[in-house]
Amino acid sequence: xxxxxxxxxxxxIKFRVYEARGGSLEELAxxxxxxxxxxxxxxxxxxxxxxxxxxxxxGSHEEGLRRxxxxxxDPEAGVIGDPSEIAGVGHRVVHGGDVVSExxxxxxxxxxxxxxxxxxxxxxxxxxxxxxxxxxxxxxGAVHVAVFDTAFHQTLPEExxxxxxxxxxxxxxxxxxxxxxxxxxMYVAExxxxxxxxxxGELRIITCHLGNGASVAAVKGGRSVETxxxxxxxxxxxxxxxxxxxxxxxxxxxxxxxxxxxDDVYELLNKRSGLLGLSGVTNDVRVLTERMLSGDxxxxxxLRVYAHRVKKYIGAYMAVLGGVDAIVFxxxxxxxxxxxxxxxxxGLEELGIVLDEERNEDPAAHGYLISSDASxxxxxxxxxxxxxxxxxxxxxxxRERMGGG
Ligand code: ADP
Numbered sequence: 042x043x044x045x046x047x048x049x050x051x052x053x054i055k056f057r058v059y060e061a062r063g064g065s066l067e068e069l070a071x072x073x074x075x076x077x078x079x080x081x082x083x084x085x086x087x088x089x090x091x092x093x094x095x096x097x098x099x100g101s102h103e104e105g106l107r108r109x110x111x112x113x114x115d116p117e118a119g120v121i122g123d124p125s126e127i128a129g130v131g132h133r134v135v136h137g138g139d140v141v142s143e144x145x146x147x148x149x150x151x152x153x154x155x156x157x158x159x160x161x162x163x164x165x166x167x168x169x170x171x172x173x174x175x176x177x178x179x180x181x182g183a184v185h186v187a188v189f190d191t192a193f194h195q196t197l198p199e200e201x202x203x204x205x206x207x208x209x210x211x212x213x214x215x216x217x218x219x220x221x222x223x224x225x226x227m228y229v230a231e232x233x234x235x236x237x238x239x240x241x242g243e244l245r246i247i248t249c250h251l252g253n254g255a256s257v258a259a260v261k262g263g264r265s266v267e268t269x270x271x272x273x274x275x276x277x278x279x280x281x282x283x284x285x286x287x288x289x290x291x292x293x294x295x296x297x298x299x300x301x302x303x304d305d306v307y308e309l310l311n312k313r314s315g316l317l318g319l320s321g322v323t324n325d326v327r328v329l330t331e332r333m334l335s336g337d338x339x340x341x342x343x344l345r346v347y348a349h350r351v352k353k354y355i356g357a358y359m360a361v362l363g364g365v366d367a368i369v370f371x372x373x374x375x376x377x378x379x380x381x382x383x384x385x386x387x388g389l390e391e392l393g394i395v396l397d398e399e400r401n402e403d404p405a406a407h408g409y410l411i412s413s414d415a416s417x418x419x420x421x422x423x424x425x426x427x428x429x430x431x432x433x434x435x436x437x438x439x440r441e442r443m444g445g446g
Contacts, residue, residue: 043069043126044435045113045180046428047106048133049172051164052077054105058088058113058120058127059432066432069120070113074105084108091118102168103175110179128443129184130176131435133224133427135165135274137189138215144192144434146442147173147185155187161219161273184439188431193223196264201361204271218276220268222250222372225425226258227265229369232423234263236409237367245362247355250425251381252372253281253324257351259358267361269354275311278354279347281324284314286350319343326374326381333380348384355385359392365418368394370411371425376404382411382422393417 044066048055054074059066070088082099086092086109093112099105113121121127132147138158145151152170159166169187177185202218203211210216226248233248234241241263248258255278259267269277269285279285287310295306317324320343322332332340359365374381379401386396395416400407404422412420 042128042436042439043121044129044131044432044439045109045127045176045183046131046133046431046435047172047176048428049102049168049175051168052079054102054109054172056109057428057432059429059436061436066429066436072109072112074099074108077102077105084112086112086118088118088120090120091115093118101175102171103178106172106175106179124180125182127180127183129186129435129439130180131186131188131431132169132173132176133190133431134169134173134187135190135221136162136219137187137191138219139195139217141187141189142192142195144186144188144431144438146438147177147187151187184435184442186431186435186438188224188434190221190223191219193227194218194220194258194265194268197266197268201267216272218268218271220256220258220265221270221274222254222256222258223265224427224430225250225371226256226260226268228427228430229371229421229423229425230258230260230263232409233367233369233419233421236421236423237419239366244366245364246367246369247358247362247365248369248371249351249355249375249385250372251278251351251370251375251378254283255280255285255351255372255374257354257358259361261362267358277350279319279350280315282312282315282317284310284318316343316347319346326378330378330380344381344384348381351385352389355389356392367419367421370420370422376422376424386420394420396420 042061044059046057057071058069060069072086075083077099081096083096085094110124113119134155136158137154140154155166155170229248230246231241233246234244246260248260250256254274256268256270258265275283277285292306295301320329320339329340329344333344370382382401383396386394395413397411397413401411404411409421409423411422
């Protein structure tokens with residue numbers, strides 16, 4: 042049984058194909074269609090049987106997916122004979138609001154929910170929906186499943202998800218905290234439990250997904266009980282280009298002082314803030330690290346603010362969880378930046394968190410463990426694998442659907 046996983050952005054489609062063999066999923070191929078709808082688009086595909094790369098005009102998501110199908114059925118590099126071999130298509134969807142709390146087979150109601158919450162994820166949900174509608178045309182025989190970034194956090198208690206503004210806005214507009222990156226937080230929490238050889242159900246884990254977007258989650262017994270992103274992905278940690286937490290009055294004063302519109306300030310906080318805004322140079326942590334090490338004050342300032350915010354959340358979530366058994370770092374920065382991990386964890390020895398310098402430099406060589414043997418809390422740097430979670434959930438629901446007729 043083969044599963045296609047799609048991550049559709051506004052101008053790109055990332056895809057992977059898996060085959061279910063016994064109890065496990067094996068990756069057969071992967072690729073990306075980039076710059077859809079622009080003057081020139083890029084197509085990249087790779088399987089153990091060969092690679093396909095070209096530039097062409099690819100005008101829409103549907104056209105992009107037809108190219109994906111063409112590559113998948115290519116006589117040389119392909120991995121399937123015809124589209125009916127794809128039993129399930131799993132779609133990553135960013136915002137499911139409080140309507141969806143687990144992976145679901147996509148029907149009209151699900152599409153309607155994705156549309157309804159698009160107002161809170163204007164860059165992501167419409168693109169996700171475009172991908173779903175296109176895929177239904179190109180793979181009409183497959184079971185289409187949506188896996189939501191918000192779903193894992195639907196277990197947040199009321200005191201964690203409500204904002205202290207008039208309650209009527211929660212009732213009227215569903216203004217509340219939802220949280221994101223749920224697929225990744227869930228995956229690495231499960232992985233950490235596996236590495237510890239303990240049941241997830243008895244563990245308190247803090248997961249730090251530090252990519253271009255970044256969030257922290259407190260996971261108790263496998264359920265998310267707190268997370269740093271809010272109604273939208275703007276809240277919480279300092280990110281590549283997003284401010285994370287700020288005093289909401291700043292919105293008001295920037296409008297007044299700079300003569301900006303609400304749209305302008307919203308754009309400034311989402312696209313021109315965070316590491317980019319602080320450093321004035323880039324949101325790329327690799328570049329900032331090089332610059333900091335060669336004495337650049339602005340780069341150092343940006344990384345310090347970044348690390349301080351994560352540290353603060355770790356402390357807060359230890360209080361929320363009543364202690365912590367493991368801390369996990371994942372995503373681009375979390376997996377790869379030994380420096381940022383060190384900056385976050387330094388000074389936490391009194392709290393039972395002790396980093397091992399050697400392990401921190403090369404986590405993969407040490408079973409992803411980066412804490413010292415003296416550390417009460419286990420600390421890991423684990424590669425996330427959101428596509429695998431989506432494939433797993435899609436396979437489960439496709440089997441259920443087929444089994445049930
Ligand atoms: P996205 O959120 O877009 O999926 P990723 O999880 O791929 O992003 O993370 C992107 C971030 O990871 C970028 O800021 C990049 O600088 C950072 N990154 C990637 N490789 C390294 C590295 N070797 N050292 C430090 N940071 C890295």
